[in-house]
């Protein structure tokens with residue numbers, strides 16, 4: 001599903017709250033979401049600590065994007081609760097701490113914005129009302145553009161860029177905000193190999209710097225070695241939360257039906273069955289989910 005362009009979102013709620021710096025970055029407790037009368041998330045318990053690198057995996061429609069959006073307070077829960085750095089989204093004020101990278105097709109939206117303008121919007125949550133754009137803002141935007149290799153495209157309309165480059169613009173927008181946590185919804189989907197590698201390099205730097213990373217993925221590709229924890233959803237429930245399964249990027253994801261005649265059938269007991277599509281696959285790689 002396509003998420004709206006929303007990054008470092010200002011909150012509408014009442015009252016100030018001061019999150020503790022060391023608080024759990026994202027927490028959902030017994031989270032339930034119903035949309036159009038259908039239960040999409042069915043009792044999710046999840047806590048992501050600062051510095052963790054977590055991938056949310058699962059088949060199409062399993063609820064990955066819904067989970068991410070609910071954690072950010074973009075979708076109201078029908079049961080349970082969520083917290084951002086220890087504070088419910090409606091009272092959360094430090095939106096600069098979260099850099100959200102929505103699915104790439106939502107960038108631009110027909111508005112003729114330049115690359116620089118889109119990236120600069122990532123500074124909004126850090127800007128004071130009195131002084132809209134500071135030298136620090138301009139420097140952060142320039143750094144972010146350089147980081148994703150788009151310094152020479154700053155003045156170009158976003159729509160003139162390729163899909164992979166537009167994805168880089170969204171990542172640069174998140175980088176520009178210098179957040180503590182990055183939330184990326186399908187950052188590799190439909191993105192060319194060069195942009196995927198660049199994303200992996202960028203994320204590796206962020207992880208080294210201690211940033212929290214939460215991403216949704218169908219295929220991890222070059223991001224796979226960076227992931228330290230996988231949360232696998234199936235039909236709105238968490239069916240695995242722990243170390244990423246081996247070869248998750250290539251074999252444990254929906255649609256994998258490659259046959260390996262050399263491999264045994266054992267090795268997937270605990271986690272088998274999370275992917276409906278993969279259940280039909282005739283082979284399970286040792287240690288993989290499928």
Ligand SMILES: Nc1ncnc2c1ncn2[C@@H]1O[C@H](COP(=O)(O)OP(=O)(O)OP(=O)(O)O)[C@@H](O)[C@H]1O
Nearest residue numbers: 001035036040058059060061062063064065066067
């Ligand atoms: N606004 C909505 N109204 C009704 N149903 C919705 C809405 N948004 C999502 N859904 C449904 O909720 C289910 C989960 O959707 P979601 O986008 O979270 O899944 P996903 O795991 O991210 O899937 P994909 O990998 O295809 O993006 C799907 O069946 C989807 O059709």
